[in-house]
Amino acid sequence: MISSKKEYLFNAFFLLITGLSAFLIIVLLLGIFVVLFSESLPAIKKFGFVKFITTPTWDPVREIFGGAIPLFGTLVTSFLALIIAVPIALGIAIFISEVAPRSVKEPIGTAIELLAAIPSIIYGMWGLFTLAPLQAKYVEPFLQSTLGKLPYIGKLFSGVPLGIDLLTASLILSIMIIPFTASIARDAFQLVPAVLKESAYGLGATKWEVIKDVMIPYCKLGILGGIGLSLGRALGETMAVAFVLGNLNQFPSSLFSPTTTVTVKLANEFTEAEKDIHLASLFYLALLLFIMSFTILAIAKYLIQRTRNR
Amino acid sequence: MKKILVLFIFTAILFSCKGKEEAPKAPGKTLNGAGATFPYPLYSSWASSYYKETGKKVNYQSIGSGGGIRQITERTVDFGASDMPLKPEELEEKKLLQFPTVIGGVVVAVNIPELGEKTLVLDGNTLCKIFLGDIKTWDDPQLKALNPGLNLPSKPITPVYRSDGSGTTAIFTHYLVDVCPKWAKEIGFGTSVNFRVGIGAKGNEGVANYVKRTPYTIGYLEYAYAIQNKIPVTNLKNSQGKIVSPSVETFKEAAKTSKLDPAKHFYTWMTNAPGENSWPIAGATYILLAKEKVEVNKEVVKFFDWAFSQGDKSALDLHYVPLPEEVKAQIREYWKSQGLY
Numbered sequence: 001m002i003s004s005k006k007e008y009l010f011n012a013f014f015l016l017i018t019g020l021s022a023f024l025i026i027v028l029l030l031g032i033f034v035v036l037f038s039e040s041l042p043a044i045k046k047f048g049f050v051k052f053i054t055t056p057t058w059d060p061v062r063e064i065f066g067g068a069i070p071l072f073g074t075l076v077t078s079f080l081a082l083i084i085a086v087p088i089a090l091g092i093a094i095f096i097s098e099v100a101p102r103s104v105k106e107p108i109g110t111a112i113e114l115l116a117a118i119p120s121i122i123y124g125m126w127g128l129f130t131l132a133p134l135q136a137k138y139v140e141p142f143l144q145s146t147l148g149k150l151p152y153i154g155k156l157f158s159g160v161p162l163g164i165d166l167l168t169a170s171l172i173l174s175i176m177i178i179p180f181t182a183s184i185a186r187d188a189f190q191l192v193p194a195v196l197k198e199s200a201y202g203l204g205a206t207k208w209e210v211i212k213d214v215m216i217p218y219c220k221l222g223i224l225g226g227i228g229l230s231l232g233r234a235l236g237e238t239m240a241v242a243f244v245l246g247n248l249n250q251f252p253s254s255l256f257s258p259t260t261t262v263t264v265k266l267a268n269e270f271t272e273a274e275k276d277i278h279l280a281s282l283f284y285l286a287l288l289l290f291i292m293s294f295t296i297l298a299i300a301k302y303l304i305q306r307t308r309n310r
Numbered sequence: 311m312k313k314i315l316v317l318f319i320f321t322a323i324l325f326s327c328k329g330k331e332e333a334p335k336a337p338g339k340t341l342n343g344a345g346a347t348f349p350y351p352l353y354s355s356w357a358s359s360y361y362k363e364t365g366k367k368v369n370y371q372s373i374g375s376g377g378g379i380r381q382i383t384e385r386t387v388d389f390g391a392s393d394m395p396l397k398p399e400e401l402e403e404k405k406l407l408q409f410p411t412v413i414g415g416v417v418v419a420v421n422i423p424e425l426g427e428k429t430l431v432l433d434g435n436t437l438c439k440i441f442l443g444d445i446k447t448w449d450d451p452q453l454k455a456l457n458p459g460l461n462l463p464s465k466p467i468t469p470v471y472r473s474d475g476s477g478t479t480a481i482f483t484h485y486l487v488d489v490c491p492k493w494a495k496e497i498g499f500g501t502s503v504n505f506r507v508g509i510g511a512k513g514n515e516g517v518a519n520y521v522k523r524t525p526y527t528i529g530y531l532e533y534a535y536a537i538q539n540k541i542p543v544t545n546l547k548n549s550q551g552k553i554v555s556p557s558v559e560t561f562k563e564a565a566k567t568s569k570l571d572p573a574k575h576f577y578t579w580m581t582n583a584p585g586e587n588s589w590p591i592a593g594a595t596y597i598l599l600a601k602e603k604v605e606v607n608k609e610v611v612k613f614f615d616w617a618f619s620q621g622d623k624s625a626l627d628l629h630y631v632p633l634p635e636e637v638k639a640q641i642r643e644y645w646k647s648q649g650l651y
């Protein structure tokens with residue numbers, strides 16, 4: 001009798017602990033939001049919302065702050081990274097879930113997971129010491145002499161090819177988000193009911209047709225969600241980008257020009273910002289990034305949820 | 311139950327061992343300091359030798375000058391450190407004391423393969439125009455006029471600057487403000503300023519690395535990093551119109567000829583110093599103390615007094631420039647006048 005009462009108490013206690021742990025997350029999230037908001041209040045009051053996101057000047061000496069360039073830079077690097085990463089990631093996911101024999105599946109799957117485990121500072125240093133010189137010496141001059149000659153899009157490849165630019169940063173980002181996109185897409189593919197695929201094969205469809213007409217339409221939302229999650233990761237990436245983006249507060253005029261992103265600006269200026277309005281403006285940038293990432297992740301989660309529920 | 315007991319005994323043993331190991335040779339409180347990143351290697355080297363000799367611990371965290379100023383203002387640390395001197399008014403307002411500890415020289419590194427072993431000469435005006443983007447190529451007539459014997463190529467110049475807020479940037483931009491009205495009017499000086507052209511690299515090592523591997527770049531960095539990376543540096547024409555090379559001597563000359571006034575808590579900029587042999591881009595790094603904490607300050611002063619008399623060699627080994635003896639004497643006077651020495 002006594003022991004069963006004890007067990008009951010223990011059970012209640014255990015449930016309480018789990019509940020508290022889960023609740024803690026929400027408190028944390030709210031706490032972060034509140035701190036970001038209250039710390040950025042002076043900047044919000046001084047610059048307003050529309051003015052802050054449309055002003056390109058960031059001048060700590062004259063205390064004029066606008067987030068247009070870092071916000072734009074964040075979006076551009078992330079979207080370029082997605083354009084490079086998504087086709088490759090989808091290829092990997094399809095190969096692993098449909099094409100590869102079991103003996104190849106395992107090593108490739110592990111390699112992708114390992115890629116996700118590399119700290120971003122290592123990507124940054126590798127980018128600065130290895131990728132950037134290669135880009136400056138071979139890749140970018142080659143692009144300039146071929147694609148750069150074309151009308152209209154040629155402009156994208158103008159400028160001095162230094163290797164520290166939008167293109168290199170997006171390339172590194174794409175390598176970093178490939179594992180995320182690939183593993184989420186793979187999971188989505190595995191949710192496709194075997195019956196559907198077998199029926200298609202039974203009707204004489206080729207592998208290409210099954211993938212194109214059965215699997216991708218079935219997991220469309222899941223894949224989109226995976227892309228959204230990767231985008232969230234790309235938006236927040238700091239160290240790798242800080243090394244290779246050039247950190248110039250200027251709108252990029254081509255793929256070979258340096259620019260900056262929100263997180264890079266925060267990492268660069270946070271420690272030495274001694275004026276209050278400078279610090280508040282940095283917090284304001286952080287707040288805007290927080291809201292942006294939060295929205296994108298929420299949409300991504302919603303899309304993934306919808307595939308699962310089907 | 312047994313298991314828990316064993317575990318408990320085991321941890322108890324573990325802690326008792328640790329306690330024995332960490333017991334200081336002499337009783338005393340650990341001094342906590344925080345601030346500038348530039349002097350961090352030196353302060354930690356001093357702190358470790360000081361601990362060996364006296365058994366007193368000094369714990370320094372390199373969180374950046376801005377953070378250092380903030381923490382000492384809020385009195386959460388025993389001393390703060392900043393690469394930018396605070397103005398006397400600001401020190402009065404925050405009730406702080408301030409003195410310099412060591413000098414850093416900022417040098418201009420270039421990568422022009424055509425130069426070979428020869429050294430480029432620049433003056434304040436041309437350096438300013440390069441970083442403003444007004445001088446765009448290496449064969450600009452203004453550069454040729456300063457370097458008659460050199461073969462300067464017709465290549466675009468890429469300036470490289472510090473992307474992270476830094477005392478190095480503050481010293482460099484302060485020099486440009488001193489010598490170049492256009493810079494003073496349009497950009498100004500500070501730990502991070504609104505650079506218009508070029509590439510921002512993270513940290514001294516980032517600038518060093520980038521200048522070293524990319525032809526036709528020019529960047530500013532701490533002297534130590536230029537030496538360690540064996541990057542060619544330029545000579546500069548100083549305020550007396552004399553062409554000087556960066557070295558410990560020319561940095562010291564700059565410190566000697568700058569007006570380090572104890573009455574103003576040593577507030578000064580050593581840029582564009584008036585001495586005949588002064589390197590024009592030098593600056594000191596500073597320690598900040600909370601005025602009312604006399605007992606703690608005495609301990610901090612003891613540490614830096616020890617460093618001033620014993621620490622010059624480790625400073626030179628790490629490519630910092632020790633303060634000239636005259637300046638050290640002034641600082642000791644300053645301590646005395648505040649009742650700390």
